Amino acid sequence: xxxxxxxxxxxxxxxxxxxxxxxxxxxxxxxxxxxxxxxxxxxxxxxxxxxxxxxxxxxxxxxxxxxxxxxxxxxxxxxxxxxxxxxxxxxxxxxxxxxxxxxxxxxxxxxxxxxxxxxxxxxxxxxxxxx
Amino acid sequence: xxxxxxxxxxxxxxxxxxxxxxxxxxxxxxxxxxxxxxxxxxxxxxxxxxxxxxxxxxxxxxxxxxxxxxxxxxxxxxxxxxxxxxxxxxxxxxxxxxxxxxxxxxxxxxxxxxxxxxxxxxxxxxxxxxx
DNA sequence: ATAAACCCTGTACCCTGGTATAGAGTCAAG
DNA sequence: CTTGACTCTATACCAGGGTACAGGGTTTAT
Numbered sequence: 001x002x003x004x005x006x007x008x009x010x011x012x013x014x015x016x017x018x019x020x021x022x023x024x025x026x027x028x029x030x031x032x033x034x035x036x037x038x039x040x041x042x043x044x045x046x047x048x049x050x051x052x053x054x055x056x057x058x059x060x061x062x063x064x065x066x067x068x069x070x071x072x073x074x075x076x077x078x079x080x081x082x083x084x085x086x087x088x089x090x091x092x093x094x095x096x097x098x099x100x101x102x103x104x105x106x107x108x109x110x111x112x113x114x115x116x117x118x119x120x121x122x123x124x125x126x127x128x129x130x131x
Numbered sequence: 132x133x134x135x136x137x138x139x140x141x142x143x144x145x146x147x148x149x150x151x152x153x154x155x156x157x158x159x160x161x162x163x164x165x166x167x168x169x170x171x172x173x174x175x176x177x178x179x180x181x182x183x184x185x186x187x188x189x190x191x192x193x194x195x196x197x198x199x200x201x202x203x204x205x206x207x208x209x210x211x212x213x214x215x216x217x218x219x220x221x222x223x224x225x226x227x228x229x230x231x232x233x234x235x236x237x238x239x240x241x242x243x244x245x246x247x248x249x250x251x252x253x254x255x256x257x258x259x260x261x262x
Numbered sequence: 263a264t265a266a267a268c269c270c271t272g273t274a275c276c277c278t279g280g281t282a283t284a285g286a287g288t289c290a291a292g
Numbered sequence: 293c294t295t296g297a298c299t300c301t302a303t304a305c306c307a308g309g310g311t312a313c314a315g316g317g318t319t320t321a322t
Binding site for chain 1 (some may be wrong): 185187188189190191202213214218220221224225227228231234238239242
Binding site for chain 2 (some may be wrong): 278279280281282287288289
């Protein structure tokens with residue numbers, strides 16, 4: 001049911017040191033400790049760390065991840081505020097998706113051009129993401 | 132028509148040093164030089180640098196950006212190879228888009244839950260990106 | 263009851279992606 | 293023809309996000 005830091009690291013696919021680092025950065029809550037001082041984790045922590053891992057791959061900084069994770073944390077924050085912040089994040093995400101779709105379109109174009117006859121003088125990839 | 136490195140930096144919205152750095156990393160071609168040694172850039176470079184900037188925001192490393200940009204570069208590379216690489220990139224991008232949509236869904240859920248009555252005991256954001 | 267395999271804290275180090283600075287040359291406006 | 297703004301190379305430095313010891317205590321399997 002519970003696990004040590006080494007087991008958590010294996011399950012979540014990260015280095016042990018990374019977990020301690022995230023704890024210092026307050027990206028994950030301080031876990032319960034045994035009398036010996038050993039950290040003890042529940043399965044919830046696996047989710048949380050995987051979330052961080054994925055969000056990072058998507059280009060969010062640890063600071064941004066912190067913002068995402070703490071959106072719902074403080075019960076004192078008024079709802080209207082939480083909603084506002086969530087909506088800001090949402091439009092940020094929409095923007096990212098749009099940009100990724102542009103790059104994808106360019107790659108498809110490149111791939112097709114290639115299939116026909118390879119006369120790729122211009123680079124369709126650059127057309128993506130121009131401003 | 133052509134511009135100096137300072138003008139390019141301003142147009143593309145980056146630091147001058149960043150441009151020289153990208154040149155060393157071979158993310159942009161070596162520009163033409165005046166007799167004095169000054170670099171001279173065409174408008175093409177603005178596009179290229181903005182592409183790099185955006186791709187970075189989307190979580191691509193400079194190494195990955197290099198791969199994207201050089202996909203169509205070497206005329207010796209056989210078409211089949213270029214297509215294969217493009218397709219790998221495309222499915223990588225699809226994966227990213229899917230993950231972003233998951234996060235977005237969670238944020239929407241959070242925002243809605245908040246709107247109704249604020250009893251947000253569980254964190255819907257964590258549900259996104261599990262696995 | 264003793265190794266092997268963990269875990270603890272603290273500190274130092276590493277890589278990526280820049281950014282700054284020094285010391286010297288160039289350009290252009292008055 | 294000079295002065296201020298720009299550029300050059302080379303080297304040093306910085307922040308973010310980890311990763312790796314060192315020196316010392318736990319756990320567990322035999």
